[in-house]
Amino acid sequence: MRSTARRVLVRAQVLTLGLLVLAGCAGGPQGVLTPLRVDPAAFGASRIDMLVATTRQAVDDPAFLYGGERGPNLSLLDMEISIPPDANRKIGEVQWPKRLPPNPARDFTTLLANPMSAHQSRTWLNENLTPSRNVLIFVHGFNNRFEDSVYRFAQIVHDSGADVTPILFTWPSRASVFGYNYDKESTNYSRDALETLFREVAKDPRVREVTVMAHSMGTWLAVESLRQMAIRDGRIAAKIHNVILASPDIDIDVFRQQWIQFGERKPHFTIFVSTDDKALAVSRILAGNSRLGAVNPAEEPYKSExxxxxxxxxDLTGQGGSDYLNHSRFAESPEVVQLIGRRLINGQTVTDSHVGVGEAIGAVAIGATQAVGQTASAAISLPIAVVDPTTRRNLGDQFDAAVDSTAGTLEAARP
Structure with a gap:
């Protein structure tokens, strides 16, 4: 009986992972990081210059630069990415080339990928500080190739309009939905390196403040690195003012303990949650406990905590979008990514008395929320064309039904 249940569980997991593959596949060629020597301004494109820090193992192919295996040391690069003009793209989307070489007028394009030493990276940081002297460090999530993380972060920086110096930390992911355990261990492998990056950036005298933003499994890495810093140094570095966790794949009980270990002087935390996040639903079933990014903040004990x-x-529950997993709304929703840039990175809350309905994120209403003290369970009203079920593609409805059915099978098969 137990072996039968086990076989059902394994088959259901494979089915679920297969569905995630179908939902996450992107068309077009891979290996897009070979620099194209062009002036993006000639195409009406924008340029994003970022520092990339990675614990991945380098590969010989310049079109990929880094793979999914673990490198022995922290590597640093100066990377420049060209973003197509707004007239040729949708805010919140990464325009992957359909063929190579890319066309900067319509595709994300790599312009520069230069390795740097630690000394050169400090020089780069000082030369690239914006007038605000704020730094944004981003940590990507599960199932990301190196190029995925680079292009996604370039999109976030561009679309948010944030006045920040961007730094990407990318850890060894095998970019496979079957590699969940490997990826999780890779975040543990990378904790010391990310903690060092946090410390080095925060101690730079020219940097005014640091915002840490992480997504999905990357939130575990970010929070663990901050916890290590707090234990090692007695507190989290004072310049780390803001921490933004998007769809955090962290066990809720573990986060409670991490929060205590941060100590008394903590950064300001903002968490994006969705109770209909299908990726976190699968993670909960596999891990056996609720994930921080899937809790309902209007319910106890979470509301009071x-x-x-x-x-x-x-709370982004029910907000729709192009991601059928409902797992990347923070980056793909034009309204939400602009909220991040206009308010959260600058240390402002989304529900203070200076924000009226619709002011915070343009076309959406966030002022009239279920605000409880410092907590904002935001009832965001996206345009009806996005939310109305009649506008959704048939594939999205079929995928919803398949995942819901699979989740039920997994629950029934648990011993």
Whole structure:
């Protein structure tokens, strides 16, 4: 009986992972990182210059630069990415080339990929500080190739309009939905390196403040690195003012303990949650406990805990979008990514008395929220064309039904 249940569980997991593959596949060629020597301004394109720090193992192919295996040391690069003009793209989307070489007028294009030493990276940081002298460090999530993380972060920086110096930390992911355990261990492998990056950036005298933003499994890495810093140094570096966790794939009980270990002087935390996040639903089934990014902040005990901790929570449940997993709304929704750039990176909350309905994120209403003290369970009203089920593609509806059915099978098969 137990072996039968086990076989059902394994088959259901494989089915679920297969569905995630179908949902996450992107068309077009891979290996897009060979620099194209062009002036993006000639195509009406924008340029994003970022520092990339990675614990991945380098590969010989310049079109890929780094793979999914673990490198022995932290590597640093100066990378420049060209973003197509806004007239030729949708805010929140990465325009992958359909063929190579890319066309900067319509495709994301790599312009520069130069390795740097630690000394050169400090020089780069000082030369690229914006007038705000704020730094944004981004940590990507599960199932990401190196190029995925680079292009996604370039999109976030561009679309948010944030006045920041961008730094990407990318850890060894095998970019496979079957590699969940490997990826999780890779985040543990990378904790010391990310903690060092946090410390080095924060101690630079010209840097005014640092925002840490992480997504999915990358939130575990970011929070663990901050916890290590707090234990090692007695506190999280004072310049790390803001921490943004998007769809955090962290066990809720573990996060409670991490929060205590941060100590008394903590950064300001904002968490984006979705109770309909299908990726976190699968993670909960596999891990056996609730994930921080899938809790309902209007329910107890979470409501009181968030209020007491002073954590801002933005609930994106039911907001639709192009991601059938409902796992990347923070980056793909034009309204939300602009909220991140206009307010959260600058240390502002989403529900203070200076924000009226619709002001915070343009076309959406976030002022009239279920605000409880410092906690904002944001009832964001996206345009009806996005939310109305009649506008959704048939594939999205079929995928929803398949995942819901599979999740039920997994629950039934658990011993």
């Amino acid at each position: 968030f209020e007491k901790a002073g954590i801002d929570v933005v």
